[in-house]
Amino acid sequence: SSKKKEHLVYKEGKDEIGLLVSAYNRMVDELDESTRRLARSERESAWKEMARQIAHEIKNPLTPMQLSIQHVQRLKKDNAPGWQDAFDKLSRSLLEQIEILSRTASDFSTLSKLLSDEQASREDLVTLLGQEMDLFKGDENISVELLTSLQTAPVLIRKQQIIRAFVNLITNAMQALEKTGGRVQVSLEGEGKSYRISVEDTGSGVKEEFVDKLFSPNFTTKVGGSGLGLAICKDIIEQNGGSISYERSQRLGGASFVVHLPMA
Secondary structure, eight states: OOSOOOOOOOOSOSSHHHHHHHHHHHHHHHHHHHHHHHHHHHHHHHHHHHHHHHHHHHHTTHHHHHHHHHHHHHHHHTTOTTHHHHHHHHHHHHHHHHHHHHHHHHHHHHHHTTTSOOOOEEEEHHHHHHHHHHTTTTOTTEEEEEEEOOSOOEEEEOHHHHHHHHHHHHHHHHHTTTTTOEEEEEEEEEETTEEEEEEEESSOOOOGGGGGGTTSTTOOOSTTOOSOHHHHHHHHHHHTTOEEEEEEOTTTSSEEEEEEEEOO
């Protein structure tokens, strides 16, 4: 199991059972340390692969962009008919490409800062989610609401990271409804020793063939998307002791991203 085992407590002294308990507790500690080392190793390997992929994503369009600029330069130099139209068309295309590349680099830069020294603090999820959702209530075609019966929901989190994760999830839900309008609901409830936060919408949901790839770096179904948004969310939430998963929304019929965060 990935869940850390607890130490056994034995107060009778160093008899046979006491020695066995001590050996068990040492094994638990060694297993925990090995698990941490493995996770660190896997994370470093994943980071190297992600950096390679991002470099590839950024480098790929640069050659055609360079060739296009050189082509227009030649047209201008030769004063070829219609070179101004070609220049205008190319400018629009290049600006779009530059924006995409900039967004990709910015997202990766944000992801690389997740291991920064932001300290965990005690926060209230009811307040935090309410404040963030207020920012999304300006669209007349999309209703946004927080559903909870909790008065407070204390958690120990890195606040700025968690805010980014939920802003990303709510933004995705809003974008899924841009053309049709609809509803976005964020619900918060207690579940065992954690809080269950679901971000749901009335959109078309995620196609079945894409579900397994949702949290993979560089996977996106958006035109011009960097594919890092959900990878960043997953990394943030796991670093804060939680988990995230996708399911079809039973309430609204669209996408539902379910986050669990431990209670403080």
